[in-house]
Amino acid sequence: MAFSKKVYSLIAAAVTAAALFIGIYICHWHEAEPAWTFAFYLDGSGNLLIEQQRNLREIIQGSRMLERANVVVYLDRGTAPAAPMIHAWKGKRIFHVSGTYSEILSHPVTPALPLSVERPRFTGMLLKGLAADEAHLFERHYVLESGRYVLKEKGPAPEEEQAMVAALQKSGYLFSEDTFTQTVSTESISRFFSLVRDNYPARHYAFFIAGHGVGWSSLRSMQPSSEKAITQQLNKSFYADAIKKGLIHNEPEILCLDLCLMADLETLYQLRQSAAYLVLGQGPMPAGGQDYRYLFQRITAESASRPEAMARAIFASSTYALDKSKLNSAITLIGTGPGIDAFITGFVDMIMAEGAQRIAELQKDTYTRLPRWGGQAHEMIDLKSFIEAVRAETGISGPDTSAFVLSAHSTSKKASGLSIYYPQDAKTFLANRDEYAGLDFNEATGERWLEILDLKHGRGCP
Amino acid sequence: MRLLSIIFVCTMIVGCSSDSSDDLAVLLASNPGSGLTYSSIADDMRECAPDLGSSAITLWEDGDNGWSGHVTYGVLKKHFDSTSGSESIYATVLLVDETLSAVVENMSLSAWESQGEWSGGGWDVTHELVDGNVTLPSIFGGGVVSDFENYLTISGTVDESQYDSYFHYKQAGDDGIEKILYRFENAVDNECGAIYATRNSSTEDITVWIASHKAPGAIPADGSVHENDEFRCLLYFEGNIEAQSFKFKLKTDAATGWAFWGGGSTASDDDYIAVRGTDEADSQTYANDGGGVTDDSADTTYVVLTFGDMKDDAYDGGGYPKNGTAANLAAETDSSVGYIDLGDENCLYADIAAVQAFKYPEEKSELGFADN
Structure with a gap:
């Protein structure tokens, strides 16, 4: 063999060996990194406390067989009325689910420096709001590795660490014992899911929020509970914009909202960039959300799966819980891809083709109004019934939801999976109009739907 | 057959490939628990009766x-x-479920099988294996149960209040009948409660007695103004999980005495439920004499509706509520009316005297606690 051929052969062998080595290294690196992080944000500060305590227990029990995954839970017990619980506490606590029930509850997660922060979050969130000297401390003690700013092994001195934690608490990035924050707030949502992403990284994230829900409207967010004579508690409800803002820079692949009344067109459009997949309930959901033990059975079977398969497993678990509860409602699995924008284009085209005036004059009885499930449910109509009514009246084929509705499951004759705002009462509409006008959906439709609502309630063209 | 409510779960570790041995070690270390789990009583009740609950x-x-x-x-x-x-109707049971599931799941198998004391998670627990007669609280009729097997006292500070609980338990053995007697007291809030529940794993029948008493002292005199935050209640519930049917009767000190009874099925939205009651069940507030309840009169009103109607906002009431007169009840066509018709085999009350004899607890001693 010629000398040059020998050299080429040696180089080729070296390159092959290096590739194999890198391949093995990458393979091991991927094996070391959990495939999924599941994070649960449970609001028990109102009348769902007992149900949320139970959810925590179900999550701990259900996740025992889960491998290569992180499970993190936030539970707000509010003022903690008589709801006995081991390791009782007031207010919020965060738990990394690893160990027995008792061990987990006796070791809540405490605010600390993030172990590592994704690059865009480091610059776009963590450093934001810090003074220059504080930011400098972070830049000094974190090093960029594979797209994440990692806390250096030789960490800051104790007094520096204290100053850094204090700076993050002051800026609102970290939870602080000294500052009360409502669980239903952008700030608290953001803090929790930041903590999750900073300390429990994985290839994929699935976030769950459980509590009260009211869709896109913040106006009904604060309501007293039903108890009249015995106790009076204030229930605060999640709404679309608070969730959207709380998830900026923290977007998971899957967002499951175990909240009532979230599957409406306005809410899903508001949340279209918050996750790749949304699991939403159109009507009432079981009091405590879903059966989390059953959820983990489904999740465990899919633990190595790609996001869509995992989203379908979570959706199946949600529908199981709905069926078991015997409630009349519907649950929808949304894929937040370009299909939503295509639908909006078709939706606007339909209105333009027929004219807002004509649609506003269509016989309102042909639309299926949602039952008085609470919140503003009775101010909503079923989207499918609306499109079908317009189609029957005008012959226009109208837009198709199948491009983004991956699956829907209904136990109600009046709900097929998605709603749209269509209030009957002018007074209610006027009270909500300003907020509605500020929704992303209104902007995306060029205010066409709002124009219909204005015409319907005698406001004429704005 | 339905699983026993407290079951010993053998955690089975299935085969893992060699490169997951580290994960296996972590799994074993982090899950050394006994595998004891507790099956919710409230869930069983909700299998039979409606739960309109949602956020x-x-x-x-x-x-x-x-x-x-x-x-x-x-x-x-x-x-x-x-x-x-x-x-x-689920409130007290949910509280009991919460405590029992947390305690049971923190017990080791050996602790469950032997007597002793242990502390964990903020609770101090004593466990005795019992063999002998246990007298039920007088509010539940004071009967004697002779086959309880376990007795736990559970004490702890919860939300700055001292909770003391007393729990008798019989597993569903050869006879398939599980029995639970649970009493709790929170002295700071002047609150106590008691539950006596049975579950038959063969027939799928459940029975639940529930008594609540929240008041700082003796019951006010007849005719007194209602005291805020006080609450006294007695509830009896029967259900069949397989048939998804239920019947119940309850009496509370709300309004001028609150009496309410009925039953039905939740197996499908087309199944019927009948309920009847009054918010003037007593001759005067706190009289607890049932003097406001009469049969064949307008003193009580009732509703018969389907489970689907109960969940449907558009349901117009179908002409209900109607007065509880014999003529009205006789004119009902659905058999569910039996649940509210005194003397019917499905009704928990044989006659008006039985309604009047069903009284909420006036004193804590009726639940087995010393009066203030």
């Missing part, structure tokens, strides 16, 4: 009649919603 239903708007299923403070909503607070 939205609390916001339902006022309607124009107090029986309406969608009215915020409506009768149906008040009793058949897990989130309605103390007046829900």
Whole structure:
């Protein structure tokens, strides 16, 4: 063999060996990194406390067989009325689910420096709001590795660490014992899911929020509970914009909202960039959300799966819980891809083709109004019934939801999976109009739907 | 056959490939628990009876009649919603479920099989294996149960209040009948409660007695103004999990005495439920004499509706509520009326005297606690 051929052969062998080595290294690196992080944000500060305590227990029990995954839970017990619980506490606590029930509850997660922060979050969130000297401390003690700013092994001195934690608490990035924050707030949502992403990284994230829900409207967010004579508690409800803002820079692949009344067109459009997949309930959901033990059975079977398969497993678990509860409602699995924008284009085209005036004059009885499930449910109509009514009246084929509705499951004759705002009462509409006008959906439709609502309630063209 | 409610779960570790041995070690270290789990009584009740509970239903708007299923403070909503607070038929049971499941799941198998004391998670627990007669609280009739097997006392500080609980238990053995007697007291809040429940794993029948007493001292004199935050209640519930049917009767000190009874099925939205009652069950507030309840009169009103109607906001009431007269009841066509017709085999009351004899606990001693 010629000398040059020998050299080429040696180089080729070296390159092959290096590739194999890198391949093995990458393979091991991927094996070391959990495939999924599941994070649960449970609001028990109102009348769902007992149900949320139970959810925590179900999550701990259900996740025992889960491998290569992180499970993190936030539970707000509010003022903690008589709801006995081991390791009782007031207010919020965060738990990394690893160990027995008792061990987990006796070791809540405490605010600390993030172990590592994704690059865009480091610059776009963590450093934001810090003074220059504080930011400098972070830049000094974190090093960029594979797209994440990692806390250096030789960490800051104790007094520096204290100053850094204090700076993050002051800026609102970290939870602080000294500052009360409502669980239903952008700030608290953001803090929790930041903590999750900073300390429990994985290839994929699935976030769950459980509590009260009211869709896109913040106006009904604060309501007293039903108890009249015995106790009076204030229930605060999640709404679309608070969730959207709380998830900026923290977007998971899957967002499951175990909240009532979230599957409406306005809410899903508001949340279209918050996750790749949304699991939403159109009507009432079981009091405590879903059966989390059953959820983990489904999740465990899919633990190595790609996001869509995992989203379908979570959706199946949600529908199981709905069926078991015997409630009349519907649950929808949304894929937040370009299909939503295509639908909006078709939706606007339909209105333009027929004219807002004509649609506003269509016989309102042909639309299926949602039952008085609470919140503003009775101010909503079923989207499918609306499109079908317009189609029957005008012959226009109208837009198709199948491009983004991956699956829907209904136990109600009046709900097929998605709603749209269509209030009957002018007074209610006027009270909500300003907020509605500020929704992303209104902007995306060029205010066409709002124009219909204005015409319907005698406001004429704005 | 239904699983026993407290079951010993053998955690089975399935085969793992060699490169997951580290994960296996972590799994074993982090899950050394006994595998004891507790099956919720409230869930069993909710298998049989409606639970209108949801995170939205609390916001339902006022309607124009107090029986309406969608009215915020409506009768149906008040009793058949897990989130309605103390007046829900599930409220006390949910509290008991919460404590028992947390305690049982923190017990080791050996602790369950032997007597002793242990502390964990903020609770101090003593465990005795019992063999002998246990007398039920007088509010439950004072009968004797001779086959309880376990007795636990559970003490701890919860939310700055001292909770003391007393739990007798019989597993569903050869006879398939599980028995639970649970009493708890929170002296700081002047609150105590008791539950006696049985579950038959063969027939799928459940029975639940529930008594609540929240008051700082003796019951006020007859005719007194109602005291805020005080609450006294007695509830008896029967259900069949397989048939998804139920019947119940309850009496509380709300209004001028609150009596409410009935039953039905939740197997499908087309199945019927019948309920009857009054908010003037007593001759005067706190009299607890049932003097306001008569048969064949307008003293009580009732509703017969399907499970689907109960959840449907558009349901117009179908002409209900109606007065509880013999003529009205006789004219009902659905057999569910039997649940509210005194003397019917499905009704838990044989006659008006039985209604009047069903009284809420006036003193804590009726639940087995010393009076203040």
